[in-house]
Amino acid sequence: MAKEYIKYVDVTKCDGCRACMVACKNWNDLPAEPEEFQGSLQSHAKVTANTWNVLNFIEHENSKGDLEYLFRHSSCFHCTDAACEKVCPEDAISYTDFGSVVINNDKCVGCGYCVQNCPFDVISLATYKDKNGKEYRKAQKCTMCTDRLEEGMQPACVVTCHPGAMQFGNKEDMLTLAEKRLSEIKEKFPNANIYNPAGVGGTHTIYVLAEKPSVYGLPEKPKVPTSAVIWKDYAQPIGKLMLGATTMAVMAGFVSNKLFNKGGHDHGQDEEGGDSDE
Template identity: 30%
Template sequence: MTNVFDAFSGTDDALYGPLPDPAADAGFAGDHPKRVGFFTDTSVCIGCKACEVACKEWNLVPNDGTDASDLYRLTGMSYDNTGDLGASTWRHVAFIEDVRPHNTATTGHLPSALPAVSGGPVPGLPRDAATAPPGPGGSSSGTIDLLALLPDSGAHGQQTPDDERDVRWLMSSDVCKHCTHAGCLDNCPTGALFRTEFGTVVVQDDICNGCGYCVPSCPYGVIDVRESDGGAHKCTLCYDRLGSGLEPACAKACPTNSIQFGDLDELQATADARLAELHGLGVEEAQLYGRNPDDGVGGDGAFFLLLDEPEVYGLPPDPIVTTRDLPEMWRNAALTAVGLGVAAVASFWPGRAKRRVRGGTRR
């Protein structure tokens, strides 16, 4: 296990930076299982919410409301009825309706794994239709009119006429990132949060005292305290299923394989190949999020392929573990304490007796 003095001296990566094996750093023997995680490919997410339902059913997560009148917490803004991750929402399917003035939105490419509505250009196609990625030889493989899917009643709250706006749907199933450097774990005073042999981060309900220190420590705003029991809760990556050789419930239920589970190194290779495929199809805005081990949390155990900037999905563009600056803070505090101590000693140190000569007499 990491020596705390090495961490604060800056000679170890216990609090920030790349960490090849978080489980070994937590004290597990070298023969522990390989690190596992999630790769969520948002380009094939259809927003069905099967992952949300499977997560709640398997983990017995209560409804998102606090009472019967708030049972489903309908936002009234979109099909996204949960709004965000929380103590009772361990999987959150985000529905992003990207509506902008015409010619200002990024082209909404159809995922290559899904068929286009038609086999080629359609005469008289509205100019707001999203086009599929170019096929071999630069020809379009098909088109689909996104605006035709919207109701004419203005239920989406848009005041701009249909022919003056561009609309694109983005969907993504968000989850706890199981960070390499988990601020929630580092700041837990009771040890309720711990690193498993699979490299994941889990809350022990019977040890958590509900202090809430973990909540502001998470750079993603994932973990939260549940009002009904006073404890902190978040995704466990189905720790009980992992111990039995089963994949997490959400990945098992995903019908499009948008949520992929497996050894983290294999998932990273799969994600790199998928990103290269999308770039080759002309989807230049596609990017991986949480894949980089040199980012502010040392890379995530659950990472994503996004079709736009992280902010569009409600994700922080540059997450940083809250303990990253602890070594420097403590070093500065120590230097300040030493300086104050030296000043205090100097102010009370007995000086040499002053000698005065008055009328030929020395004192």
């Protein structure tokens, strides 16, 4: 099994260049997606089915009363306990050995359950048309460049980050790096923290934030929706057991019926044979 990896993002080093956005678009061959003017420096309101990586610009008044810009690279968090994986009725979403959460395009039916249950709002449905012009939808999001990882490369966004705000590596090494960085910036940023929420089992995209998560538009304590837990961990297993029991009952009934009919048919033949002998 491959090692588990983490993408580590230090927002205090980000200079807002958007190179990560461009690299993501280029590598994944994602179409351009013009949007209405967002105001100030923001190019896209949020990640979408065709824009998997967005740089967020946040105007923030610091503790000294000064206005400053905060930047955050935004993409899928690749949760260890992913709600999207739990609620997918087609088993189209799965975990890789690298820790990334990926969508099987061939299995996805565009139901949107993953979109509705993602606590970070990073999955969207892309619309396509078949050869007859009929529209259909597929869920899409950041894959953490799993195809690159399989070839021994790093995610495109990490490679192109010139200020070194993003790094990628072994889980333990990245967590250690985050802790070290946090200790270095605590004096300058007293509210600094490591964002690796336990409510989703931890994530494979972790952040060193200069301010509280809510300042960056992140949920303070995200968790897998209770409905997703009930569906995946209780309803589905019980349903499969019931389906198995039902199937066995149907098969038993079928076999019994065949045996019963066979016995009756043979008995009838014996009677007919007896009559002919007489």
